[in-house]
Amino acid sequence: MSDDPFATIAPFYDLEFETIDVDVDLYLGYAERVGSPILELGCGTGRLLMPLAEAGYEVIGVDSSPSMLERARVRLDTEALDSVRLIQGDMRDLSCLAEHQFRLVIVAINSFMHLLSHDDQLAALRSIARILDNDGIVILDLFHPTPGLLSRLDDRLSLQGPWFLPDGSRVDRWSHYQLHPAGQVVETTFLYDVTNPQGNLSRASVAFLTRYLHRFEMEALVSEAGLELEGIYGSYELDPLDDGSDIMLVVAHRRPAPAEL
Numbered sequence: 001m002s003d004d005p006f007a008t009i010a011p012f013y014d015l016e017f018e019t020i021d022v023d024v025d026l027y028l029g030y031a032e033r034v035g036s037p038i039l040e041l042g043c044g045t046g047r048l049l050m051p052l053a054e055a056g057y058e059v060i061g062v063d064s065s066p067s068m069l070e071r072a073r074v075r076l077d078t079e080a081l082d083s084v085r086l087i088q089g090d091m092r093d094l095s096c097l098a099e100h101q102f103r104l105v106i107v108a109i110n111s112f113m114h115l116l117s118h119d120d121q122l123a124a125l126r127s128i129a130r131i132l133d134n135d136g137i138v139i140l141d142l143f144h145p146t147p148g149l150l151s152r153l154d155d156r157l158s159l160q161g162p163w164f165l166p167d168g169s170r171v172d173r174w175s176h177y178q179l180h181p182a183g184q185v186v187e188t189t190f191l192y193d194v195t196n197p198q199g200n201l202s203r204a205s206v207a208f209l210t211r212y213l214h215r216f217e218m219e220a221l222v223s224e225a226g227l228e229l230e231g232i233y234g235s236y237e238l239d240p241l242d243d244g245s246d247i248m249l250v251v252a253h254r255r256p257a258p259a260e261l
Contacts, residue, residue: 008206010067012171012192014045014075015163020109023141024051026236026249027106031057034103034137041091041128042111046072046084053081060085060097092120094127102131105138112140113210116185118221121213125225132254138227144234144241144248145184145212153186154179168197186210215241218250227252 006013027048031038036058040048043061045068052059053076061084063069069086076084089096091107092115105128115121128138143149154177161172174191192204213221215232222229229252231238234245241248 004065004067005206005208006065007067008192008204009190010045010065010071012163012173013068014047014071015165015171016160016173017044017047020047021051023108023236024048026238027052027104027108027139028055030104030137030139031055034133034135036104037100037102038104038106039097039100039102039131040106040108041124042107042114043072043086044068044111046075048106048108049084050075050079050081053084054079058083060087060100060102062087062089062091062094062097064088064090091115092123092127094131097131100131101133101136103133103136105132105136107138107140109141110143110210112142113186113212114208116209116211121221122225125221125227129226129254132227134254134256137230137251137253140218140250140252142218142248142250143212144245145214146243146245149246150179150181153177165194170195184212184214186212213248215248218248222250222252226255228255 028051031052038052038057038059040059040061043049043063046061049059049061049072061072066088069088072086087096115124132138157174157176159172159174163171165171172193176189178187180187187207187209189207190205194202219229231251232241233239233249234241234247
């Protein structure tokens with residue numbers, strides 16, 4: 001079994017996510033406000049790294065998956081974006097970046113949810129707090145676990161695609177989600193069916209766990225980590241979080257040091 005659970009996902013990841021840009025203007029807007037350096041945790045194949053680098057910002061991407069990072073390197077090399085630094089690492093321990101003070105830290109589309117315990121979540125936020133500039137900002141983009149969204153996910157098998165690989169092979173993905181409400185855990189299984197141009201079918205599968213978080217749980221974590229909440233929003237346009245919001249966008253900064261008497 002591979003030590004990299006995302007090795008199965010990596011060859012197909014960009015088929016689905018490469019054209020997703022609904023959040024890019026948000027991060028470019030915050031980057032314009034605070035400047036660089038910018039750190040993305042869970043950077044994957046570089047979907048956000050590229051537009052930030054193209055806009056002239058100094059960017060570092062960290063991901064635990066060597067397979068995802070290798071695809072990010074290929075994309076960056078293709079665009080000759082050699083100003084981006086890629087690091088294989090764990091967001092719970094960012095001591096390798098201790099010499100940096102980041103102006104913006106991004107944890108995009110549900111990457112934070114791969115941390116399955118309170119201790120891991122707190123460790124990640126404390127690591128972020130240690131490398132965040134005094135005027136820096138951290139943004140976490142999370143699934144908003146409303147009862148309606150959770151009920152639509154639970155024990156459902158759905159089909160996504162089709163997508164096409166460069167050799168003409170067709171990719172269809174079956175997705176199954178099983179909820180475990182007591183632990184706020186989602187058990188996800190992806191089945192990738194690949195049909196080559198000759199009509200031969202092969203299947204790759206991967207399963208992984210994520211943990212969803214609720215608003216006040218996030219507020220408590222942010223505070224416990226030594227961060228101060230700037231706002232919690234329900235859209236990439238920074239609309240207020242409400243019952244119908246699909247996402248929960250958490251924006252925080254370092255808590256100011258107490259004034260000396």
